[in-house]
Amino acid sequence: MPMAERALPAPFRRAPGAAVALVVLVAIFAASSGGRFLSVGNLVSLSSQVALLLLVALPMTFVVLTEGLDLSVGALMGLAGVVAATAMLGGWGVPGALLAALGTGLVLGAVNGALIAWGGMPAFVVTLGTMGLAEGLALAVTDGEPVSGFGDAPRLAWQAMIGPVPLPVAVAAALYALLHLLLYRTPFGAHVVAVGGNREALRLAGIRGRAVHAAVYVLSASCAALAAFLLVGRTNAAHPTVALGVEFDAIVAVVLGGTSFERGQGWLFGTVLGAAAIGVLRNGLNVLAVDPSLQVVAVGLLAILALVAGNRRGGRART
Amino acid sequence: MNGPAPLMALRGVGKSFPGVRALDGVDLEVFAGEVHVILGQNGAGKSTLIRILGGACRPDEGHVEADGRRVAFASPAMAARMGVAVIHQELTAVPHLDLARNIFLGREAAFRNRLGLLDLGAMRAAARRALDAVGLRADVRTEAAALDVAGQQLLEIAKALSQDSRVLVMDEPTASLSVPEAERLFAIIRRLRGEGHGIVYISHRMPEVKALGDRITVMRDGRRVALLRRGEAGADALVAMMVGRAVALSRPPAQTPGAVLLEAEGLSAPGIADASIRLRAGEVVGLAGLVGSGRTELLRALFGAERGAGAVRLGGRPLPADPVRAAAAGLGLVPEDRKRQGLALGRPVRDNLLSASFRRLARRGVAWPARLEREARSLVSRLSIRTAGTGVRVGTLSGGNQQKCVFGRWLSAEARILLLDEPTRGVDVAAKAEIHATIRARAGSGCAVLLVSSELPELIHLCDRAYVLRDGRIVGELAGAALTEAAVLRLAVAQEAQAHAHG
Numbered sequence: 001m002p003m004a005e006r007a008l009p010a011p012f013r014r015a016p017g018a019a020v021a022l023v024v025l026v027a028i029f030a031a032s033s034g035g036r037f038l039s040v041g042n043l044v045s046l047s048s049q050v051a052l053l054l055l056v057a058l059p060m061t062f063v064v065l066t067e068g069l070d071l072s073v074g075a076l077m078g079l080a081g082v083v084a085a086t087a088m089l090g091g092w093g094v095p096g097a098l099l100a101a102l103g104t105g106l107v108l109g110a111v112n113g114a115l116i117a118w119g120g121m122p123a124f125v126v127t128l129g130t131m132g133l134a135e136g137l138a139l140a141v142t143d144g145e146p147v148s149g150f151g152d153a154p155r156l157a158w159q160a161m162i163g164p165v166p167l168p169v170a171v172a173a174a175l176y177a178l179l180h181l182l183l184y185r186t187p188f189g190a191h192v193v194a195v196g197g198n199r200e201a202l203r204l205a206g207i208r209g210r211a212v213h214a215a216v217y218v219l220s221a222s223c224a225a226l227a228a229f230l231l232v233g234r235t236n237a238a239h240p241t242v243a244l245g246v247e248f249d250a251i252v253a254v255v256l257g258g259t260s261f262e263r264g265q266g267w268l269f270g271t272v273l274g275a276a277a278i279g280v281l282r283n284g285l286n287v288l289a290v291d292p293s294l295q296v297v298a299v300g301l302l303a304i305l306a307l308v309a310g311n312r313r314g315g316r317a318r319t
Numbered sequence: 320m321n322g323p324a325p326l327m328a329l330r331g332v333g334k335s336f337p338g339v340r341a342l343d344g345v346d347l348e349v350f351a352g353e354v355h356v357i358l359g360q361n362g363a364g365k366s367t368l369i370r371i372l373g374g375a376c377r378p379d380e381g382h383v384e385a386d387g388r389r390v391a392f393a394s395p396a397m398a399a400r401m402g403v404a405v406i407h408q409e410l411t412a413v414p415h416l417d418l419a420r421n422i423f424l425g426r427e428a429a430f431r432n433r434l435g436l437l438d439l440g441a442m443r444a445a446a447r448r449a450l451d452a453v454g455l456r457a458d459v460r461t462e463a464a465a466l467d468v469a470g471q472q473l474l475e476i477a478k479a480l481s482q483d484s485r486v487l488v489m490d491e492p493t494a495s496l497s498v499p500e501a502e503r504l505f506a507i508i509r510r511l512r513g514e515g516h517g518i519v520y521i522s523h524r525m526p527e528v529k530a531l532g533d534r535i536t537v538m539r540d541g542r543r544v545a546l547l548r549r550g551e552a553g554a555d556a557l558v559a560m561m562v563g564r565a566v567a568l569s570r571p572p573a574q575t576p577g578a579v580l581l582e583a584e585g586l587s588a589p590g591i592a593d594a595s596i597r598l599r600a601g602e603v604v605g606l607a608g609l610v611g612s613g614r615t616e617l618l619r620a621l622f623g624a625e626r627g628a629g630a631v632r633l634g635g636r637p638l639p640a641d642p643v644r645a646a647a648a649g650l651g652l653v654p655e656d657r658k659r660q661g662l663a664l665g666r667p668v669r670d671n672l673l674s675a676s677f678r679r680l681a682r683r684g685v686a687w688p689a690r691l692e693r694e695a696r697s698l699v700s701r702l703s704i705r706t707a708g709t710g711v712r713v714g715t716l717s718g719g720n721q722q723k724c725v726f727g728r729w730l731s732a733e734a735r736i737l738l739l740d741e742p743t744r745g746v747d748v749a750a751k752a753e754i755h756a757t758i759r760a761r762a763g764s765g766c767a768v769l770l771v772s773s774e775l776p777e778l779i780h781l782c783d784r785a786y787v788l789r790d791g792r793i794v795g796e797l798a799g800a801a802l803t804e805a806a807v808l809r810l811a812v813a814q815e816a817q818a819h820a821h822g
Contacts, residue, residue, distance in 0.1 A: 190416055194413040198411060198414065201411040201413050205395075206395060206399065207396075264413065264416075265414070
């Protein structure tokens with residue numbers, strides 16, 4: 001690695017897309033919003049938004065490291081939220097509702113993982129299928145109407161502060177810590193990288209690569225279900241289609257964060273930077289009252305910029 | 320050899336694949352403290368033998384013994400636990416894992432602390448010891464992708480040694496090593512032999528066979544045709560046993576080179592600086608230097624795959640840095656890493672052979688299948704590619720035949736300037752001679768050839784002239800009588816001790 005690159009701080013070296021976007025966007029919004037962007041209230045809301053995205057994007061990093069992707073998480077969040085709300089209406093209580101949501105994620109993740117790892121089917125096709133399945137189920141169960149009337153517990157959880165930290169942020173931080181240890185300090189983490197980088201090496205080492213491969217989809221879906229539970233608290237209602245498109249933001253966050261779709265190259269902390277960049281972009285455009293449709297355009301542009309930056313890096317990989 | 324039981328043995332092992340009898344009643348014994356060389360052409364059954372030894376596949380007939388007891392390896396991991404490690408020629412590193420995690424892939428449990436987390440300190444210390452044992456000086460925290468091919472090979476060996484393997488199976492370990500690196504490896508092999516390891520060593524290089532082999536098994540067509548002790552047969556006799564006939568090596572006829580076809584001036588790119596070279600029609604020009612000296616990079620820069628400053632001229636006209644235009648202008652690059660850069664392994668032989676010449680073969684934009692098939696068949700027979708047909712997937716062919724396919728592509732494209740990177744790496748003696756003959760024939764028909772080879776005898780033998788690279792710079796040009804192994808080595812290794820390091 002040339003000296004010039006080594007001298008750069010890690011974020012600019014390993015996740016240039018996210019780092020540059022973050023700096024530029026924060027500067028633009030801070031300067032143009034007349035103090036509204038940097039107000040305490042907005043920062044709390046921004047951090048909760050980023051936290052929610054991270055609950056999906058962090059496990060998505062594992063999926064992308066295996067040269068896969070999980071398109072089903074957004075639709076699953078709708079379904080898991082509806083399941084949780086229905087469970088609460090049915091008197092299961094908050095813990096029961098959480099377990100019901102996680103169970104939904106577990107099942108869908110297991111289906112994804114089994115079809116991809118053992119069935120040998122492309123992740124794109126499988127998760128596109130389960131995406132439709134989850135979305136359809138959620139709509140069928142609710143007739144497209146939000147489920148509500150289950151009390152205040154989810155809203156209180158969403159708004160709870162642990163010291164100065166909003167609960168969703170604390171949950172995301174805890175998940176980051178957990179997944180960081182999982183990726184970098186356990187055999188499983190090394191095997192995830194190997195599934196994407198060199199499956200033959202894994203086979204020769206006597207590892208059940210398929211189980212590892214399937215596990216990342218279970219992880220992804222379970223975390224999405226957890227996010228769905230928190231999301232129900234934001235409006236204190238479970239909307240069946242509320243999270244459609246989250247998979248898009250999550251995948252963009254992962255790619256912005258310097259994780260490549262090829263050969264198991266990636267960086268978990270980069271995903272935090274990527275999610276922050278997307279959160280800042282969406283929140284800042286909100287503060288400036290930009291049309292929501294144009295926000296999607298902006299995230300799309302950011303994604304393309306990230307891919308361009310990623311390609312340039314990839315092109316120089318061989319020495 | 321009576322007395323102690325062999326560390327490992329194959330007894331009457333047979334293995335068939337659809338349409339191929341890969342092994343037929345093969346016996347092999349590996350004793351503690353010996354280097355057992357296996358010689359054989361492509362398709363002689365060496366790869367299958369390695370797979371059976373390493374637990375990657377099971378024999379149809381016969382059985383495997385370890386310490387005199389019958390065993391059945393269900394997997395490579397089980398073979399590893401029984402003390403058999405295979406160092407594959409195709410590298411098995413995970414590119415974006417660090418060296419420590421690569422070495423202990425699948426064996427991380429040994430480094431778990433009370434919390435079940437990896438004790439990275441202990442793992443890295445152990446990895447450092449493993450790398451020291453093979454003399455690979457690299458930070459164990461760097462990713463394997465940062466190592467060059469030679470470094471990754473040493474990593475493989477370090478990995479095997481760290482498993483306390485008693486039997487090491489090495490598949491052409493020196494194929495991508497420079498001379499000093501190979502010497503270092505031989506020292507390691509001799510030390511391991513002294514420590515009571517048994518080493519199965521597959522190589523095509525006669526000097527190595529002579530220097531290392533305590534016993535030699537010669538294979539042909541899936542059978543063992545000879546088992547010899549050190550010194551029982553000379554190189555010529557061994558080659559004759561492998562091929563079943565005498566092979567004449569090609570001799571470069573005296574050539575009067577023609578016009579300058581390709582010319583580079585002050586060419587710079589990642590890994591090379593200020594390189595100027597000239598290729599004339601009818602010439603075979605060598606590019607010598609140690610692994611990592613910038614040979615591959617120079618070829619790629621000429622082809623336009625990667626180029627910084629400097630100019631390349633083709634027949635006097637500037638050639639832009641664009642591989643597509645280079646190919647259209649008559650340049651052909653045969654890369655070193657054929658699996659990664661040269662071939663679409665899942666595609667048939669035919670597609671791989673013709674992928675650069677569809678345009679030439681097409682008539683008014685339509686490439687007729689019959690015409691393609693005819694061309695592909697003609698290439699298969701001209702290059703003696705051993706395949707069941709042109710529709711067979713390239714990935715199923717042996718290494719030498721894959722290499723011939725890459726070569727055939729540029730023959731078919733009628734490339735006038737061939738850039739060849741280690742075209743005979745991992746190729747058996749007979750195929751090597753065929754490739755040599757093809758190279759000379761191309762030059763004879765007015766092409767210019769630039770040849771990178773780590774095998775100096777090959778380079779000296781084939782080339783009219785050679786440039787020598789060191790640390791990315793051309794440090795000399797040798798031609799005619801001045802082109803000798805000693806002269807090339809002197810130029811290539813000067814300051815080597817200070818300058819050459821991995822990582």
